[in-house]
Amino acid sequence: MPDKTTLTFTPVIGIEIHIHLKTKSKVFCSCSADYTNDEPNSHICPVCMGLPGSMPVLNKAVVQQGMLAGMALNCTVQPTTYFFRKCYFYPDLPKNYQITQSDLPIAANGWLEIDDDAGNPKKIRINRLHLEEDAGKLHHSAADGRLEGAETSWVDYNRSGLPLAEIVSEPDVSSAREAVEYVTALRRRVRYAGASDADLEKGMMRFDANVSVKCSDGRWGRRVEVKNMNSFRALERAIEYEIKRQSKVLAEGGEVLQETRHWNDAKGTTTASRVKEFYRKFIVEPDLPPLVVSPQWVEEVRGMLPEMPNEKALRYKEMGLSEVDAGVLADSIDVAQYFEACVAAGANPLRAGNWVRTEVLRAVNDKQVGVTDLAVKPDTLAELIRRIDEGKLSTTLAKNVFEGLLEGLSLDEAVKKSGAAEGGVDANALENLVRATIEANPDVIGEIRSGKDTKGKKVKFLQGLVMRETKGQARPDEVAAAIESAIENLK
């Protein structure tokens, strides 16, 4: 019996991710791929129902999206690839085989960089990205939400034939945290590429994990495939659970069996499946000749690939943005594009970054809309920022103006509504106002002049008074300068 106390266990994890590729129609037929709010079995045809005699015809957009996703994951696009029939019986699979590229994929040999648990950069290698069709959806009448024990199941084939990319990593992941970071980064990149919306709530992204552990005494557990994780949290919990379970088995001198286990999210456990996944077999899909992509097409698609989030964040930092701001802005391509449009329209990058990260994202969050749906367009925000820079609006007032813009007002209307006069406060008026304020507060001036205001609090106080008088239309820096110069003149 090994001494349990001294044993340590090293997890070895590979992740398989299924994402829905973003297209208008299904992968092998012309049924609409958008069925979110439609009746069950309303998007079906002879092909996606596997009717006798029907034949698949490959959707060009699926190939293109697959290439884009592959490029976003630093994969090499393969010039000639094949489709196979992966055979297993299941009622959500109309032909009882799935058409899949399997291990002769459209894209291969990629990688993503994440931070390991010690905070050091680490590459997760991606074995391949292959194209395949999705199955229908099973609903069941069991009370606890599990298939097991259900008296009857119901099949909806609307999802059958939706285009999927399966992305298979090498076993380079070492912890549940790394797994989550990997899938988060991957999701961000495929969304960036426009290849997938990867909306987890809509089931557009699903995870399986191959988990094994190595014991410090040299023993290895066999590889266990854990299936059925539909959220980052489920992926994290399932991996944590499996590492613990397998480590315990090894610690007790047992053997970890090669098997497929299903994650039960409600119970927080994995259970062995009776289906022998590794038993599934393949023949070449005789109805689909080899998929050939020309070098020209590959280059054309490469040209469509936008700058990726890491590269964007790096560039934003070079523009002077903080690491946090750069990261937040680059997280979603829509936000990044909004920010970049702002800068392109002449806004100061630092101020634009700040505005987008705070006001714009807050509005997006409050209104629960996409940044592209916001009433304030980037060029308007840029103009607002320009007016702040030119001293025509204070930051405080600009925020009021921004609220007006969110309601759909034009910039001029919003400015008017906020009460700010166009053009700020002219220098003479400001000088008079400063003089009056100083005269009205002799004791404060006294303290300043006696040198007690080491932290500048009193000056700030006066500044606030002046700003209030101008209804926020003056530029704070100009006000501060005017006050200092007026006090200087008193000396």
Add this chain to the structure above:
Amino acid sequence: MMELYELGVREIVEGIREKRFSALEVFDECLGRALACEGKVSALITATADTGRAHARQIDGYVAKGEPLGPLAGVPVILKDNICTHGIRTTAGSRILGRWAPPYSATVWDLLSSAGAVLLGKSNMDEFAMGNTCGTSAFGPTANPWDVSRVPGGSSGGSAASVAAGYVPFALGSDTGGSIRQPASYCGIFGLKPTYGLVSRYGLIAYGSSLDQIGPFTRSVEDMELIMHVLARHDPKDSTSVDKSEIDFTRRESKGEKPLKGKRVALVKEFQDFTLDPPIADAIKRLIRIFEEMGAEIAQVSLPTVARYAVACYYAIAASEAHTNLARFDGVRYGYTVTTAAGLRDMFEEVRSKGFGAEVKSRIIAGTCLTEPVRSEEYYVAATRVRTLIAEEFRKAFENVDCILQPVTPSLPGKIGESDEDAMKGYESDLYTLPVNMAGLPGFSFCTGYSDSGLPVGLQLVGPRWSDKNLLNMGFELEKVLGAPKIARGGN
């Protein structure tokens, strides 16, 4: 005076155009002929009298109004029952499809019906096209109209028998390993297995998808050209369909006294060691003389890999593809089903065990076995490699010759109910037909005449890919010498 049912495609089309008879008259005469023979021949699974008559009346309406007519306007046709016909029961000769009426039509039926052809029925076939006698059909056997105690061949036996007996001037079948050419030969008519990719497979209930091809049965080569002119169309719904619109089946160069001068017709060296029924061996000798008289040169090609490995290779690939094509029949979405099963697995097993016949089950088991992960490389993948050798051997052979003349079968049709104890022996008899499918080649089966016992004796021409028209052109010349196929008595 000829009966209307004895007319060919061209004669019917012209007669209707010239208002010598109506489409409905033709249809009713053909239907009458079919009903007169069906008791003995049983070529049909479904007769489509009502929809066919309605369609014929519609054609007559066009004629009356002088509207433009399609190239096959008013020609009755029978389709093998693995070709999907919208709203009309399509069974593939199996119980498992139940009373399935497809919600869509095969491309070939779309093409024929828009050309004006009128459906008379769906023909009997070996279940899922697996067989060469029509004896594995769940609907019982079909008889050879030349001798109703004998098989018509298969799997497209119903289509062949119906054309031979005069139900219709043409019918469609499908050929995966000889299923058009062999019954055409047994029934004494013309049958063409086109080059793979020339005719759309969309809507053909698949057996071996990389081998299957739809083709016509006719009683004249000219009719076959008319049908191929309609069928040989690129179909975007079939990803293996090829655009060969440059082939014009309706044009034929005028020929002189030696119409095949310059053509090289080959015999296969290895096949000469195999035993043939005397009438078939005699037919080959006779054809060699005829070819020489028409100016062709007789050559020899060697196909050793074909001769030794084609049968094994064919059955390995066909079974491997078939077991996946037939996986979809599980009772959930369409066809035969059971409602009493306790669980899903029970339901699948009950539906499939009761729904499929013995031969189909055997081949599903074979396909499952050969593609098991532990055996796949050794058998399934090996078969695909052997197939490369076979295709390559044919390619080389056709560098020097225009076509190959060879038997369709080693023997004349056998008695209904006779079968080999060892199925593999039966499979060996397909040696002359199935290599053609392995390489995707066209094969043209024609009637050379009749044996002393009154059975038709057929042979076939095999050419390189896309030589379909050349084969038909040779067939046209042969038909002039051999005479057109006769209509069989059909048990009457």
Add this chain to the structure above:
Amino acid sequence: MKLGSDDVRAIAAEARLSLTDTELAGAVRYINNFLDMVDRFKELDLKNVEPFCFAETNVCPLREDLPAAFTRSEEILADRADGTGAFFKVPRIMEE
């Protein structure tokens, strides 16, 4: 290596076929004869031979991404044994 009854029964189960004893005996004979036939491949050196999968079409045609609904999906639904509601009904799934 000859396959026995248990092997063939397992293969049949994989294909979702249950066989009677007579059928099983026939299937064992059939499959062993079949394997004898395909064992011929072992005479050949296939190491450098590419698999043949497609007769002529060696480039997969691609379809434009234009959605078009199948207008007769009702007819597909009409084929269900249990035609109630919008779903296809299947019995209890016991595999998992």
